[in-house]
Amino acid sequence: METALLVVIVMSAIGLIFGLILAFADKKFSIEVNPLIHIVDDILPKGQCGSCGYAGCLAYAEAVVLNPEVTPNLCIPGKKPVADLVAELTGKSAPEIEPQIAQVRCKNTITHAIKKYNYAGVEDCIAASLIQGGPKGCEYGCVGFGTCVHSCPFGAMTMGTDHLPLVDEKKCTGCGKCATVCPKAIIHMTAIGAPVAVLCNSRDKGVIARKLCSVDCLGCGLCTKSCRYDAITVENNLAVVNPKICLEKCSNPTCLEKCPTGAIYDLRQ
């Protein structure tokens, strides 16, 4: 009993002494940091997403305050309000930033995907895609384990019942973290409000793609011909819509009916 008491006393005494020394040292050796850094850091959205190219929000705040060459508009999730505030605080001018949103370009649901094998490993897209490019037949499509969902710092992604990730348009800040973690690169950052999009990522030739998935883009080019504004291009057997042209010029998309597989989706609702 006495020993136990002694142990408690000695440990607390040592802890207390070191605590005091550390507290004292913290005051004595404190470094004067530019207070503006913390003010800027408080404004940033704190997703620590790294889309600005720095290790985190604090690192960007430090860089934007101390380095005159770092522009104040690098925070993509913060959009214009944050860029304006940062510009005002640091006395720099903020060029415009395009608001962006994540778009999942795959509709190959788990129910109608052709399977190569049964995967029973770690529930992670990157791990699964290391084995023969993932369990789904189409090697360009969504793997479906939701690595993007877990990576989203803003809780804007959920896993749908068909094992394809869904993006909450209200919560998505456009930071692009999901796009970088996706091993298949099916998530693209696009302009907000684009009326149509080709939601497919398959670069397989039409015949092969058709066998593996029923809603894929064959690369047939019918949509390219139907588009009056040359907004759609086909490259590597995959049609890609230029959202800017669509957004600015097109009010009545004709491509939707032309697509033989229905891989072009109407996003207007």
Add this chain to the structure above:
Amino acid sequence: MEYVTLFISAVIVNNFVLTKFLGLCIFFGVSKNLSASIGMGMAVTSVMTLSSMLAWVVYNFVLVPLNLTFMTTAVFVLLIASFVQLLEMVIKKQAPALYNMWGIYLLLIATNCVVLAVPLLNAESSFSFLKSVVYAVGSGLGFALAIILMASLREKLRLADVPKPLEGLGIAFILAGMLALAFTGFSGMITL
């Protein structure tokens, strides 16, 4: 003479990494390039020396008189962790250039086994103050030697055609095994 043998034994014969297999996490983690490994080696050596001095004082003036030697490990963990914190603050303030170079390694080794092992072994063999300092410096330099050797080998290895399954850590472990095998050649040369 006694101190010289103790020193050499700590550096080479009883090398902490290659014969006692302590501190392997940093040994593999920070041995990818030479400059980082030199930084790590220096940081470990200095932290080891200073913390074993501190630990010697606490052990001999607090724990032994109070018959609390069974608490040595717990007390030393506390000591080293808070000491490294303090050291980090001091270096950050006094030598920012040094901090930018080696600062990140300091916190990495705050709770490392190799840093804890030296004060514990000092206490176990009841070394005098000077002896424990010599032993700590020797062990630190031994660690630095091992990690610098390893980093130089791994830098060369980058040019080699390693079989795919062994790339990265796999071949590093094999290499460390061979290095350890070479160091067993020194065993028994000095017995303490």
